[in-house]
Structures are given as C-alpha cells and as structure tokens.
Amino acid sequence: MTNTPLPLPRISCVILCHNYGRYLDRAITSCLEQEPGNYTLHEILVIDDGSTDDTPEICRRHQEYVRVVRRPRRGFAQTLTDAVLLAEGDWIAPLDADDWFHPAKLRTCSNAITPDRLLIDHWETVVGTDGHPLLPEPHPGGNTSTLLVRRDAARTLLPVTNEIHFHALRDAGHGHTLPEPLVNYRLHPASMTDRTLNGSSQHYRADVCTDLAHRLITLTAAPPTWATAAALRRIARHYRARSAGHRVEAHLQQCRRLLALRPLTAMLYHSLRGRAPVTAWLRTLASFARNRPLAPHPPPPSTVPTPTIPPSLRQSGV
Numbered sequence: 001m002t003n004t005p006l007p008l009p010r011i012s013c014v015i016l017c018h019n020y021g022r023y024l025d026r027a028i029t030s031c032l033e034q035e036p037g038n039y040t041l042h043e044i045l046v047i048d049d050g051s052t053d054d055t056p057e058i059c060r061r062h063q064e065y066v067r068v069v070r071r072p073r074r075g076f077a078q079t080l081t082d083a084v085l086l087a088e089g090d091w092i093a094p095l096d097a098d099d100w101f102h103p104a105k106l107r108t109c110s111n112a113i114t115p116d117r118l119l120i121d122h123w124e125t126v127v128g129t130d131g132h133p134l135l136p137e138p139h140p141g142g143n144t145s146t147l148l149v150r151r152d153a154a155r156t157l158l159p160v161t162n163e164i165h166f167h168a169l170r171d172a173g174h175g176h177t178l179p180e181p182l183v184n185y186r187l188h189p190a191s192m193t194d195r196t197l198n199g200s201s202q203h204y205r206a207d208v209c210t211d212l213a214h215r216l217i218t219l220t221a222a223p224p225t226w227a228t229a230a231a232l233r234r235i236a237r238h239y240r241a242r243s244a245g246h247r248v249e250a251h252l253q254q255c256r257r258l259l260a261l262r263p264l265t266a267m268l269y270h271s272l273r274g275r276a277p278v279t280a281w282l283r284t285l286a287s288f289a290r291n292r293p294l295a296p297h298p299p300p301p302s303t304v305p306t307p308t309i310p311p312s313l314r315q316s317g318v
Helices: 021-032 055-061 076-086 105-111 151-155 163-174 200-219 229-253 257-273 279-290 311-316
Strands: 010-017 040-049 067-071 091-096 119-127 147-150 175-186
Touching: 010 021, 010 076, 010 105, 021 040, 021 055, 021 091, 040 055, 040 076, 076 091, 076 151, 091 105, 091 151, 105 119, 105 175, 119 163, 147 151, 147 163, 151 163, 163 175, 163 200, 163 229, 200 229, 229 257, 229 279, 257 279
Parallel strands: 010 040, 010 091, 040 067, 119 175
Antiparallel strands: 091 147, 119 147
16 A cells, blocks of 8 residues: 655745835745745735835736735735735745745745644845845844744734744744745845834834734633643743843833833743743843843844855855
C-alpha cells in the first residue's frame, strides 16, 4: 500500500497598500518572481486601502496575475484584518507595499512548514527610501512582511490591530524563526509607524500589546485549538508587561520621567504574575535609572547580531 503524498501548502501573498504606488510594482514583481518549491502560489491579492495615487494604474498593469480589492480608506488595522478574511490560501504571506520579498522567501518558508507550526518568521534587510541597505547586516524580523501565518489560526485572532497579534501563535509554542533575510524592509518618512515624534512609536506599540492582551483573555471563554485557557492568560500577562515596557520608553523619550514610574511597576507585576523572566524589566529599569530610553527599532548596527546566512543568499546581493 503506497502512501498518498500530502498536498502542497497553498500560499496567498497579500499586499497591503495605501498610496504606495511608487513602490507597488516592485512588491508585486517580487511575488511573481518567487522560486519554485514545496508550495503552491495560490494567489497574489492587493488590498488598495483608499489610495489616491497611481496605485490603481499599477494594479492594472498586473491584472492578469493579481486579484485587487479596492475600497475607501479604513486604515492599517482593518486592512490587515481583511487580508486574513479575504485570502484563500492555507497560509498567508502579508507584504507591505513599500517592501519586497527575496526570491527565496516562499521556498525557504515552505520548507519550514510542519503540522505543529502556525507562524514562521524570518530576518530582514533594512533599506532606505532608495532601496539601499541602511544597516550593514540583516536585522531580526517580526514585522508584517517577515511573516508566514496559517490562515485558520490567524482568523481566531481577528480583529487585529497590528501583526504583533500573530506573534501570540509563537508564544503558544507554534512558531519558528528563520535567521535568513528574506525580505527588504523599507524605512522612509511615509512609513505607517510614526518615528518622527519622540515616543509616538512606543505609545502605538503599547496600545497594540494592550489590545492583544484583551483579545487573548476574550479567547479563554472558548480557547482555540492552538492554546489552552491557562496558556492564553499567561501570554496575555506577557503582552501587558510588554505594553507597560513600551509605555516606560515612550515617557522617557518624551522627558516625562515621573510618568514612567507607574508602567514600570506594572511591567514587573505582570512579568511576575506571568511567571516570566524579569530580564526585560531589568533592562527597562536600567534605562529608567539612566534616564535614557532603549534604542528604538531598528537598533544601531553595533547591537544587531549576525545570523547565519546561506551562501545562496549572500551571493544574491540581498
């Protein structure tokens, strides 16, 4: 009796776009030029979130290969939620339209798929507006464009406000990280996360972590297959601690040191209740003692560890 081979995982590349027409062609092309592997590219979906630039024209150039959903402006959170709702593949590879995939992205990620994994993430090459690298070495990922997430698991977390919501799958023991730079992550003045005002990015991340903690507690009433109620409560405490840590950093960046005391205490409380190491709290405490915030994302090149990069990726010039 012969074993029937398992069907190849179907992957949906979903591009999130708002007024990124100048970058969109490269994003779409990077999906079309993926190397073959143990997967099926089920679709390339572009969600045009109320763009007023040449995004529709760029989409028309690729209409033979791309499914496009256009609608009035709803913001990043709803666009990311819709990416999960509208995708038809077994796995979703979200891509911010100002970024672009390495040709080995889907092949490499699909090789890491196992029955118990629901989230696969990888490293990134941080580039500037012109597409040239800003850091001499690859940087740890976790951003929208560095993820491959199982669609059915992602749907249990909806609605989401940020890709950080999907990290809960990894925290529940169903994730895997590849130390390979499989996406070019672009930093520029029009990036979604505001880095121009001190503390703005940290306040935003704090709000996202609070939203995720609330969502996880809500799920304890009817836990999904990937976590028990006890695990969901533990992970929720972890994100409450992270939220408090981001809030401390925001206040320090804004020179409001006294306001950082309350979230600093909350960070320790949630860390201890979640039975998590207090290493992160100690780092935050040290920055509070020095009255100096930790380095924002991405950190300076001197603090970025170097991953093991396969020769094929080194030769490609990523």
